[in-house]
Amino acid sequence: MAKKIMVVDDDKEITSYLTQLFKDNGYETVEANDGSEAHDIVAKEKPDLITLDLEMPNEWGPRFYRKLTQNPELKKIPIIVISGLPSNQYAIQKAVASLTKPFDRDELMKIVKQTIG
């Protein structure tokens, strides 16, 4: 069964690009357009990995992550931060990786494969 990746980003172009990239590599995908929307989706879909933007309209990435970690069922889902904010590696220090936009698709896929296979 294919592993499921949730893409959380308010930029539609990024979500569609990432979704296509993951599908091309054999993963299932779900999308959320900001942190507050992502709360409901993550509980329902229970993805194997999340790519997370930091700056989004309603709920920012770090706040979404904090709530995620308060749920024992969800707190171990690996996170890959993909953001254009400076020093984004400090925002969610327990993330498996922090990539700065524009990111390298090969580097991202390598991290995803290493993390969830």
Added chain:
Amino acid sequence: MKKKILLATTGSPASFGAARVAFEMARRYDAELLLFHVAGVPKKGFSYQEVSDVRSQEAVQVDEDYMAWVEEELKTTYAKQLEECKNSRIILANGLPHREILRAARSEDVDMIVMGAHSGDSSASYSKGYPGSTLQRVAKAAKCPVMTVHRESASYMGGFSHIVFATDFSKQSESAFKYALSMAKEYDCEMTLFHALDITSKVLAQSDIEDKLITLRKRLRDVYGPKMVDFKNFEVDVWEGNPYVEIVKIARERMADLIVLAHNTRELDPEQASMGSTLEQVILRANCPVVSVNRPDKV
């Protein structure tokens, strides 16, 4: 609700972190933002208006053209934020930065001053040591709480949700506590009441340390518990170590968006109290904004 925020900025990259937090706070919590900039310090005993420009350090004659140029520069620097934050004003001044910031804060009756720890110089060796003199002087004399955002990485990311209040049980911490609690209630945050047991001065047996931790946790509950009244979303914790390191660590562990602590916990007279060494180090190292509370006004 913070109704009026004064962002004191040089417009240099060193203050971008503070600007990001101030603008986002104003937008999210519907506050007015005053973008405040001191264009330069007048030379020759203030006898005529020639200032050394903040960015170039060159002597410049102050006239309408120069001030219009400075304002335009600020508008360009913060174009995106100013566009998103409709309730904002740019205020320019000449003079000694700390004095002008305090004067503006007083005359505009602001609820909070937000600034970086240093002005333009953000070289690693310099910024590791201690906060700049402008922050030191503003924090000492300001009637309102002063929020410092030293690192661009400051993790206030879209609203407050967890506040760490660090205390050493001093009288001065009471105002800081009141402020932290009012913020936590207002923004519906979790709150951690924290004390760091300083074990750097002597070697203690581990059982002694653990006994002290138990006692101190109880003391935290006894001192602050009754003051929480109907606010239940808090926890208490005591860690041993070097106080500033432990405060920074628990803030990181809890993913705190804000640290609140007293300005100086030894000096009783706020007029005399310079910034405490723990506060200095927390400001420089924390991964989130730090609010120092010096006086009970505006709490």
